[in-house]
Amino acid sequence: MNWSIFKYLLTLLLAFPVSLLAITDEPQEVSDTKRWDKRIHLRYEGWERMKPTHVKMQYAGGMGVLSTGVGWDYGKRRQWETDVLLGYLPAKYASDFLLTLTVKQNYIPWSMSFDKHWALEPFYCGMYLTTIAGEEFWEKEPGRYPNRYYNFSTKIRPYIFIGQRMNFNLKNSIVQHISLFYEVSTCELYIISKATNRSLTMRDVLRFSFGAKVQLFKNK
Template sequence: MGFMSLGCGWDYGRKCQWETDILVGFLPKAWSDRTHTTFTLKQNYIPWSIRCCDRFAVEPLSCGIYLNLITGEDYWVREPDRYPGDSYYGFTSRLRAHLYFGQRFTYYLKNDSLLRNITLYYEFSANDLDIIAKCGNKSLELSEIVYFSVGIKFQLLRL
């Protein structure tokens, strides 16, 4: 998703346990050859939420999938002509699918404010290409394919 992302989304389901988010992020030059923009479509599932008091809840499991697209000349959807054959790599370097799981901690604000709640979360994720590589290479360590993310989510409205 990049170093930092900003977006919007909505929650739905019987107990609002499903969420869909659309995010735009950036990856600074400090972590890449140049600055890149990222676009993410994320589907979250939160099976249960445990209210600890009036204003605080713990979501002990959040999980889901997201698609992440990165911009830049070095990333492609179809392989460039410089690679031999029709399917030298057989995958796109621009688009990755990720599976993730994590936990969330939510603080609920007053009902009459525009800002409804603030959620702190962390996630562990792995992308499709790294998972396939791990299946074919048992010497590849989990720490080499699993990514750690932290974030803050602000819910402004509830319709």
């Protein structure tokens, strides 16, 4: 089994939390012009910034049937998130049981609070990189094919997506809030296929996924 791409993404996983040490955001107060946006970034100190701020589970989306992992939020209003997810593809969908690894970057520009319990994130977007384990997938075109016969990697896929989330605030000793979300995504291969084959519909190009996020409580 070729784990080179997994090792590369794991390197990103290790490098990202260390980079959080350079972030110096102080706790932010809610401004008068954005009282509908109650998000506040609560600062970790030193190496505590490597602790994940949330846990996610996602169904579908090109990263396996089901994937789960941890993530970190940052920015003055927690508008940025980076997730690392491990997923799986059952044998009935492939030649064998396969694992996937995904590094995902999210941008959440807005949050609208309705009361002390409910909040809506009406739009967010981002991109993610997914790789899959298995000898039948390759990063570079195998020598058995004519040169540039397959001008793409079957092991690694870049995706872009948009989505929405609904949050329910708990703020107990462990969990700050729980979010339910859905996303619509596509990858570069689907976009190229659509551009060169007009018979494809949007259902052939777009992928729908949904999941849940558990925001862990952070003490000031």
